[in-house]
Amino acid sequence: MGKNVVQKILDSHIVEGKAQAGQEIGIRIDQTLTQDATGTMAYLQFEALGFDKVRTDLSVSYVDHNTIQEGFENADDHKYLETVAAKYGIKFSKPGNGICHQVHLERFGVPGKTLLGSDSHTPTGGGIGMIAIGAGGLDVAVAMGGGPFYLTYPKVVKVELTGSFKPWVAAKDIILKVLEILSTKGNVGTVIEYGGPALANLTVPQRSTITNMGAELGVTTSVFPSDAVTREFLRAQGRESSFTEVTADPDAAYERVIKIDLSELEPLAACPHSPGNIKRLRDLNHIAVDQVLVGSCTNSSYRDIMMVASLLKGRRIADGVTMGVACGSRQVLQMVARNGALADIVASGVRILENVCGFCIGNSMAPQTGGVSVRTSNRNFFGRSGTPSADVYLTSPESAVAAALSGRISDPREVFGEIKYPEIPEPEYFDADDSMVFPPAEDPSRITIFRGPNIGDPPASDPCPEAIKGTVTIKVGDKITTDHIMPAGSRLKYRSNIPKYSEFVFEREDPEFSGKALENKKKGIHNIIIAGESYGQGSSREHAAICPMYLGVKMVVAKSMERIHRANLINFGIIPAIFVNPDDYQLFDKGQDVEVKGLRGALEGDGILTLSIYGGTRNVKVTAALTDREKKMILAGGLINATRMGK
Numbered sequence: 013m014g015k016n017v018v019q020k021i022l023d024s025h026i027v028e029g030k031a032q033a034g035q036e037i038g039i040r041i042d043q044t045l046t047q048d049a050t051g052t053m054a055y056l057q058f059e060a061l062g063f064d065k066v067r068t069d070l071s072v073s074y075v076d077h078n079t080i081q082e083g084f085e086n087a088d089d090h091k092y093l094e095t096v097a098a099k100y101g102i103k104f105s106k107p108g109n110g111i112c113h114q115v116h117l118e119r120f121g122v123p124g125k126t127l128l129g130s131d132s133h134t135p136t137g138g139g140i141g142m143i144a145i146g147a148g149g150l151d152v153a154v155a156m157g158g159g160p161f162y163l164t165y166p167k168v169v170k171v172e173l174t175g176s177f178k179p180w181v182a183a184k185d186i187i188l189k190v191l192e193i194l195s196t197k198g199n200v201g202t203v204i205e206y207g208g209p210a211l212a213n214l215t216v217p218q219r220s221t222i223t224n225m226g227a228e229l230g231v232t233t234s235v236f237p238s239d240a241v242t243r244e245f246l247r248a249q250g251r252e253s254s255f256t257e258v259t260a261d262p263d264a265a266y267e268r269v270i271k272i273d274l275s276e277l278e279p280l281a282a283c284p285h286s287p288g289n290i291k292r293l294r295d296l297n298h299i300a301v302d303q304v305l306v307g308s309c310t311n312s313s314y315r316d317i318m319m320v321a322s323l324l325k326g327r328r329i330a331d332g333v334t335m336g337v338a339c340g341s342r343q344v345l346q347m348v349a350r351n352g353a354l355a356d357i358v359a360s361g362v363r364i365l366e367n368v369c370g371f372c373i374g375n376s377m378a379p380q381t382g383g384v385s386v387r388t389s390n391r392n393f394f395g396r397s398g399t400p401s402a403d404v405y406l407t408s409p410e411s412a413v414a415a416a417l418s419g420r421i422s423d424p425r426e427v428f429g430e431i432k433y434p435e436i437p438e439p440e441y442f443d444a445d446d447s448m449v450f451p452p453a454e455d456p457s458r459i460t461i462f463r464g465p466n467i468g469d470p471p472a473s474d475p476c477p478e479a480i481k482g483t484v485t486i487k488v489g490d491k492i493t494t495d496h497i498m499p500a501g502s503r504l505k506y507r508s509n510i511p512k513y514s515e516f517v518f519e520r521e522d523p524e525f526s527g528k529a530l531e532n533k534k535k536g537i538h539n540i541i542i543a544g545e546s547y548g549q550g551s552s553r554e555h556a557a558i559c560p561m562y563l564g565v566k567m568v569v570a571k572s573m574e575r576i577h578r579a580n581l582i583n584f585g586i587i588p589a590i591f592v593n594p595d596d597y598q599l600f601d602k603g604q605d606v607e608v609k610g611l612r613g614a615l616e617g618d619g620i621l622t623l624s625i626y627g628g629t630r631n632v633k634v635t636a637a638l639t640d641r642e643k644k645m646i647l648a649g650g651l652i653n654a655t656r657m658g659k
């Protein structure tokens with residue numbers, strides 16, 4: 013039988029394990045990317061593991077998340093990243109060069125290759141035909157050192173696209189539709205492969221909008237074939253020599269095929285507070301809007317910004333609305349500045365934002381109290397905007413402009429009426445200027461790594477104890493994201509300082525959590541987290557595991573758990589356990605004592621643990637089914653300990 017795109021790329025990269033759905037495999041990683049918020053820890057760990065240089069084809073370190081530079085912390089981190097990159101053979105993309113995913117797509121992505129990034133939206137690279145996966149910084153550090161990346165050989169679901177868009181319907185509406193069909197839960201261990209005749213009319217950046225927001229499905233990644241459209245994009249970027257064709261064989265098999273006819277799609281929105289809460293814009297009753305933001309790694313390409321500029325040209329946004337636009341890269345910003353589109357945007361009353369993550373991570377442009385914000389980004393988790401009382405809706409750029417002009421959430425077909433839908437031709441050539449990407453040093457011995465006072469060592473963890481004598485320090489509900497566990501926004505600048513950043517763990521859920529957990533740790537009491545479905549959704553931030561580890565969390569028991577977060581917990585020696593009977597979740601309360609005897613033996617064996625509660629009068633079974641590799645890590649107290657012991 014023939015192979016699909018996912019199988020073709022994965023199978024040519026397997027170094028351990030068998031190509032069989034559900035089995036753990038190790039793959040060779042060709043390229044890595046990091047961004048500053050996860051990167052400092054990734055490189056500190058790279059150093060702690062003792063590697064002398066990167067062993068990938070290409071590793072790039074981007075600075076795009078923390079560019080606020082209020083205080084010395086961010087600037088110090090940037091200098092650390094620049095010098096560490098120069099020393100170990102990594103390219104460094106300076107702040108101002110753009111958002112990692114957009115820049116990587118434009119300048120570095122290579123079809124048929126594997127990319128591992130310390131950011132959950134690394135699957136953006138799937139738009140150019142890469143298997144591009146998000147992971148914790150420690151996994152990326154290992155891959156940079158030449159080690160394999162471990163994942164479950166996936167089930168492949170095909171999304172077959174037919175027909176063509178009606179005016180005012182965009183690529184964003186495709187991924188919103190897929191989110192409506194598949195939801196944000198229950199897709200762990202799956203990869204989405206796109207195919208069908210409609211691909212011929214979807215450019216690489218449009219494809220990447222779809223694979224980018226595919227992260228919200230909780231899948232391992234999403235991928236498009238590499239075809240004539242891919243070749244054309246690479247040619248216009250001056251990189252045609254990077255092109256390889258990767259397409260599915262005609263008889264390739266899939267776990268499931270989902271068909272979407274583009275001509276039947278309508279403009280959609282993800283409504284508060286989940287990217288999976290999808291509604292048609294025309295059903296949203298013209299809710300009044302306070303803020304509109306275009307940008308983020310989902311919708312900030314040349315086409316997206318040109319679409320916004322064409323729609324704003326000669327018009328003014330509604331008086332009650334604040335609108336901001338952030339280009340995804342310096343390439344895009346430079347091109348729209350040169351061709352005059354930027355002036356049309358400015359003239360319409362829009363604020364021009366830096367070409368970084370900014371508002372998307374809650375670093376800037378927090379809406380007013382109780383405000384309504386329409387954004388083109390990918391996540392609208394509760395509180396992520398920086399204003400917990402705000403409601404955030406996610407739409408296409410076209411629909412965002414419709415909201416800005418009318419002052420209400422509206423279907424763009426209604427706002428623009430008879431106006432002709434703009435045609436945005438792809439440029440013959442993109443401005444390819446890599447002068448803000450520094451190559452590694454020719455003589456690494458001459459580089460001294462800059463370490464400001466905000467940079468700490470990665471914290472050490474203890475081997476797994478014989479037994480757990482602990483307490484439920486917090487009990488949380490379903491769909492707890494890593495934003496809930498480890499807030500970003502204004503707290504981001506402490507990313508390189510674990511004791512300080514740990515003060516904010518579960519800040520919004522329980523402001524006492526951090527203090528209480530540390531107190532328990534000092535008394536030798538193990539902290540346990542009890543959670544509902546899909547624990548650890550969202551970002552790849554390993555701080556959501558490192559900081560709880562630092563506070564003495566030994567185990568998380570959930571109804572279900574997301575892939576990247578589970579891997580991060582294991583990397584830092586925290587046991588990821590799942591209720592055998594999900595109803596047992598009800599039996600737990602904050603402050604309850606929990607004991608687990610014979611812990612190490614059970615973990616080494618079948619992974620079934622017995623939690624004894626109510627003074628030993630009630631036993632609850634949970635399972636921490638670990639692979640042999642994971643067992644070693646958990647028993648050693650994490651990957652760094654396991655690696656040191658193995659040496």
Ligand code: MIC
Pocket residue numbers: 049050077130131132133146373500550551552553
């Ligand atoms: C996000 O979009 O949530 C982030 C911020 O890019 C994170 C990474 C981080 O926490 O630094 C992600 O998606 O992995």
Ligand code: SF4
Pocket residue numbers: 077111131133308309310368369372373389390
């Ligand atoms: Fe940056 Fe937002 Fe993309 Fe995360 S989702 S990488 S914060 S732009």
